[in-house]
Amino acid sequence: MTTEPERTDRASSRRGASLLFGLGGLLLALAGCGGGATEAGQGDYWQGYVEGDNVFAASSQGGSLVRIAVEKGQAVKSGELLFELDPEPQALQVEQARERVAQAEARLADLERGVRPSELAAIEARLAGAKSALGRARADLERRRELFESSGPDVVSKEEIDRFAAEVEVDAFNVASLEAELETARLGGRSGAVEAARREVATLRIAQREAQWALDQKRVTAPTAALVQDTLFDVGEVVPAGRPVVSLLPPGGVLVRFFVPQSALPTLAAGDSVQVRVDGLEGEFQARIRFITTEAEFTPPVIYSRESRSKLVFMVEATPEPDALARLHPGQPLEVRPGAR
Known part of the structure; x- marks a missing residue:
């Protein structure tokens, strides 16, 4: 059985709900109008x-952050330093590439220059000795031929003349061989070897420029005049490659x-x-x-x-x-x- 107080409370609740519903409808109507x-x-x-x-400044190389050159709210000019990463191991790679280029250039110069001056002098001396021996052999052969013609085979035999003629041929061959060796030495290395050495130098120079580029990426500058919005890493932290360090506006x-x-x-x-x-x-x-x-x-x-x-x-x-x-x-x-x- 419902008591009088309970009926009073329910009536009050219904009146309250009706009022809220009416206010809600009014708000919706006003919202629709606006x-x-x-x-x-x-x-x-x-x-x-x-x-x-924003423009996010990052390095293509990873490394430990050793310096932040700007602060939040700072105005920077184009080309102004923003941050630096530890230059190793890129600095070592640049030094290694520089040494390789120097060695390749020395090999190329040696091929283009040919043999050393002292080696040329030795070949020239051997050639001079061979020519002198050839001259003596020819003179000996000529004297024996004259004796053979004037005195006959009793003084100089035909076999002896043939032997001296063979010595002249051997000495003449030595002279021709040394002349060819000297000419080759003066020409330098063969064209194929020289061209291969030149290509090696060019390839190593490209590797050197690549190593230098990677080292240069450890120092990042502002690409344009801007306002520093934020710095995203602290000194000492390791920054992965490609991760922004400074935000610019x-x-x-x-x-x-x-x-x-x-x-x-x-x-x-x-x-x-x-x-x-x-x-x-x-x-x-x-x-x-x-x-x-x-x-x-x-x-x-x-x-x-x-x-x-x-x-x-x-x-x-x-x-x-x-x-x-x-x-x-x-x-x-x-x-x-x-x-x-």
Whole structure:
């Protein structure tokens, strides 16, 4: 059996639920009326935020971080040193490559130069001795022929003349051989050997440049003038190859990113001008659309809009005018209105 107090409590609960339901309906109706606030032509703005297109400085080589030359918030110029990694083992590889090139160049020079001057002098001396021996042999042969003709075979036999003639031939062959050896020595190495040595030197020089390039990668400089946003490693830590160590924000890296519904998309095109307002900054500034995404997406959580929370939108990026860049900071919320094309 239900008592009177219980019936009173239930009646109060029903009246409370009816009141909440009525308030909920009123809020939904108000939300429906404000749903067009983000669409140009029906409301006054699209929502967005300032985005920073950072440049991440990294080395193609890994190693221990020995120096960070910049701090957060520091302005750097193009070519200014950002950080250094331990130069080893690349420094050793450069030295080894340099020694290999020097050895190959010495071998090439030796082939192109031919034999040493002292070796040439020795060949020339041997040639002179061979020519002298040839001269004596010819003179001896000539005298024996004259004796054979004047005195006959009783003084000089035919066999003796033949023997001296054979000695002349041997000495003449020695002279010809030494003359050819001397000419070859003066010419230097064979063309094939010289060409192979030249190719070896060229290959080793390429390896030396590659080793020097790898060593140079241990010192990383700013690719452009920028503001240091963050340093991602501490001195002493080992940095893997390709991992960013310093994050930079170049002046042209600040952009306006906002989101428009599908109904407003046909009214926008790359190159169009829009008006931008940022909380805390007086007045508006212009930005020029540089990119409109081709795919729809859900409104990102950073855009706190109850009306457009569940709608599909298209992302648009615009480049602010130069005078406004210094006043903008990534993450700032902003409002965008259509401007003149």
